[in-house]
Amino acid sequence: MATDSFSDVRSELQSRSTRTTIDELKKKGLDQVRVIRSSQILELIEKAVDRALARRGVPENPAERQELLTDSTAIFRDMLRTEMQQQQGTAQRNFEELKARLEQDAVEMQALEQRLSQRDTQLSEALARQAELDAELRVLRQRSQAGSPQDLLEELRSLRKEIARPPAPVAIAAPPVAPAANGALEKSIQSLGAELASQIERIGRKVGVSSAAEESQAELSGLFQSIPELEGNLDAVEAKERKASDVSDALARMKSLRGSKGGT
Amino acid sequence: MGSADQGNHENGTRPAVGTTGVAERPSSVAKMAGKGLDIGTANILAAVRDQKGGIVVRCERNAFLDIQGDVHSRSMLTRLNVPYVVHENSLIVLGGSAFELANVFGRPTRRPMKDGLISSLEKEALPMMQMIIKKVLGDPAQPNEPCFFSVPAESVDKENNIVYHQGLFAGMLQKLGYNATPMNEGHAVTFAELAAEDFTGIGISFGGGMVNVCVAYKTIPALTFSVARGGDWIDDNASKVLGLPSSKVTYIKESGMDIRSPKGREQEAIAIYYRNLISYTLQNIRNRLNMGRDLPSFTDPVEIVCAGGTSMIHGFIEVFREEVQKIKFPIAIKGVRLGKEPLNSVSQGCLVAAVSSME
Numbered sequence: 001m002a003t004d005s006f007s008d009v010r011s012e013l014q015s016r017s018t019r020t021t022i023d024e025l026k027k028k029g030l031d032q033v034r035v036i037r038s039s040q041i042l043e044l045i046e047k048a049v050d051r052a053l054a055r056r057g058v059p060e061n062p063a064e065r066q067e068l069l070t071d072s073t074a075i076f077r078d079m080l081r082t083e084m085q086q087q088q089g090t091a092q093r094n095f096e097e098l099k100a101r102l103e104q105d106a107v108e109m110q111a112l113e114q115r116l117s118q119r120d121t122q123l124s125e126a127l128a129r130q131a132e133l134d135a136e137l138r139v140l141r142q143r144s145q146a147g148s149p150q151d152l153l154e155e156l157r158s159l160r161k162e163i164a165r166p167p168a169p170v171a172i173a174a175p176p177v178a179p180a181a182n183g184a185l186e187k188s189i190q191s192l193g194a195e196l197a198s199q200i201e202r203i204g205r206k207v208g209v210s211s212a213a214e215e216s217q218a219e220l221s222g223l224f225q226s227i228p229e230l231e232g233n234l235d236a237v238e239a240k241e242r243k244a245s246d247v248s249d250a251l252a253r254m255k256s257l258r259g260s261k262g263g264t
Numbered sequence: 265m266g267s268a269d270q271g272n273h274e275n276g277t278r279p280a281v282g283t284t285g286v287a288e289r290p291s292s293v294a295k296m297a298g299k300g301l302d303i304g305t306a307n308i309l310a311a312v313r314d315q316k317g318g319i320v321v322r323c324e325r326n327a328f329l330d331i332q333g334d335v336h337s338r339s340m341l342t343r344l345n346v347p348y349v350v351h352e353n354s355l356i357v358l359g360g361s362a363f364e365l366a367n368v369f370g371r372p373t374r375r376p377m378k379d380g381l382i383s384s385l386e387k388e389a390l391p392m393m394q395m396i397i398k399k400v401l402g403d404p405a406q407p408n409e410p411c412f413f414s415v416p417a418e419s420v421d422k423e424n425n426i427v428y429h430q431g432l433f434a435g436m437l438q439k440l441g442y443n444a445t446p447m448n449e450g451h452a453v454t455f456a457e458l459a460a461e462d463f464t465g466i467g468i469s470f471g472g473g474m475v476n477v478c479v480a481y482k483t484i485p486a487l488t489f490s491v492a493r494g495g496d497w498i499d500d501n502a503s504k505v506l507g508l509p510s511s512k513v514t515y516i517k518e519s520g521m522d523i524r525s526p527k528g529r530e531q532e533a534i535a536i537y538y539r540n541l542i543s544y545t546l547q548n549i550r551n552r553l554n555m556g557r558d559l560p561s562f563t564d565p566v567e568i569v570c571a572g573g574t575s576m577i578h579g580f581i582e583v584f585r586e587e588v589q590k591i592k593f594p595i596a597i598k599g600v601r602l603g604k605e606p607l608n609s610v611s612q613g614c615l616v617a618a619v620s621s622m623e
Contacts, residue, residue, distance in 0.1 A: 230349040232350060233348055239322045249459050251619055257483060
């Protein structure tokens with residue numbers, strides 16, 4: 001009897017309500033929802049019980065009615081509690097899974113940062129070596145022909161080999177890194193290495209040493225011997241000229257600087 | 265042409281009075297020699313000292329235009345003081361007049377240089393540049409007269425062959441009778457503008473084809489490099505978005521607009537590209553300075569001086585200062601200023617170097 005009554009109560013509730021999530025409501029563009037109070041639910045239960053009793057021709061004995069009502073309410077509350085416990089359990093499980101995933105990601109991130117930091121250090125060292133080499137090459141170039149270009153070429157080659165050498169294994173045990181991230185990192189390091197090699201080659205070309213044959217100093221004044229004297233009015237046309245600011249201060253300062261340099 | 269230099273010869277035995285009012289020794293004939301030449305993508309300028317020790321700058325646009333002409337046209341051009349040469353049955357108008365005519369005829373000028381270097385696209389580039397250089401420089405005041413000429417530095421953002429460019433103009437000047445010495449464009453700016461700071465600081469030349477930068481310490485260039493963008497880059501990009509010839513955009517740019525308060529669509533486009541150029545240049549400078557292990561350790565904050573024709577537009581230095589504020593420079597900056605005569609700075613710096621080399 002009580003079960004039948006509860007069934008009526010539930011159908012009454014189901015007919016008057018729908019189940020949905022907050023996300024779904026948001027997707028529908030709903031910012032606000034109407035909330036039904038528990039007292040209203042109880043009132044509904046009471047009304048449903050009265051209607052069920054009347055339909056079955058049960059006399060409206062107040063004591064029996066109250067007993068049935070209490071029974072129905074208790075069953076409803078039990079079912080509601082069970083339902084909520086199930087939902088809470090699912091949410092808790094989802095939360096635990098998410099937490100575990102985040103912890104794993106954090107570990108992987110830490111490992112990646114560690115590797116990146118090592119690569120950065122190696123890159124800085126390589127750049128520093130390149131800058132030193134750049135300065136050395138400039139000095140060698142200033143020394144004109146005294147140095148052998150072949151030596152410079154060998155130096156450039158050895159530097160390139162050094163940069164290309166794989167990094168030494170690191171003592172700190174790094175946690176496993178996701179293969180995709182590792183691949184991207186390797187790719188980026190390779191790209192940097194290629195860029196460095198290209199820059200070294202460029203420096204080599206600048207000073208006339210590279211894998212290509214040595215460039216000799218071109219004598220270009222001959223180019224202008226073949227330019228014919230063109231007919232025109234340049235001698236008859238005045239060049240536009242204007243007074244400019246004085247440079248005597250600059251010349252005097254230059255002279256004094258040279259004088260002070262010469263004295264030391 | 266060359267009257268100032270001839271004057272040096274004629275008055276060589278007479279004591280010259282400099283602008284400081286101090287009478288110079290009779291041997292000043294040798295000191296009056298020496299020239300500075302700025303070989304720029306947009307303009308070619310020669311700085312020379314006159315017989316009184318003052319400075320005269322001769323400027324010509326680095327451009328030419330071929331026009332159809334007959335004998336009548338030639339005499340008309342001469343009467344109008346328009347320089348021309350006859351080449352392969354065409355009249356070729358040189359310099360600023362070519363620019364003016366191009367705007368009248370709605371045609372683009374032909375440019376011997378591109379992106380700071382001699383252009384391989386113009387087969388007549390060499391003879392035309394030789395004509396323009398000869399016109400502004402004049403004849404040497406004495407055999408083998410020292411002439412320092414500007415050359416760009418290697419670009420950080422583009423592969424370019426500076427060696428060929430430098431050798432080419434050294435050869436051209438030698439043929440004209442000069443003892444030619446190349447000088448980095450940014451370095452020349454520091455010579456012209458940073459005397460009060462003992463030639464220590466950062467000189468930036470905003471030219472037509474490039475922006476050249478030099479970090480100098482007591483006249484010594486510690487770091488030189490260039491960015492392969494300049495005034496032409498602004499003109500080309502603005503002309504593309506506006507659907508106007510590039511020379512028209514140049515004309516608007518040089519007609520007195522202010523990049524802080526552009527009026528109309530054309531000026532808006534120019535102002536946008538100007539700010540972009542300044543920002544791009546500063547970012548490259550910062551990156552290059554960050555890399556530079558050969559950068560000197562400055563004990564005091566340093567001055568930045570901007571020069572070059574592209575820096576002459578109204579509002580340039582204010583926008584430059586705004587953009588500097590956004591960049592974290594690796595060295596402390598004392599101030600940012602525009603050169604005294606931005607267009608002349610490079611040629612004047614070359615002149616200072618040429619004269620100093622004789623002392």
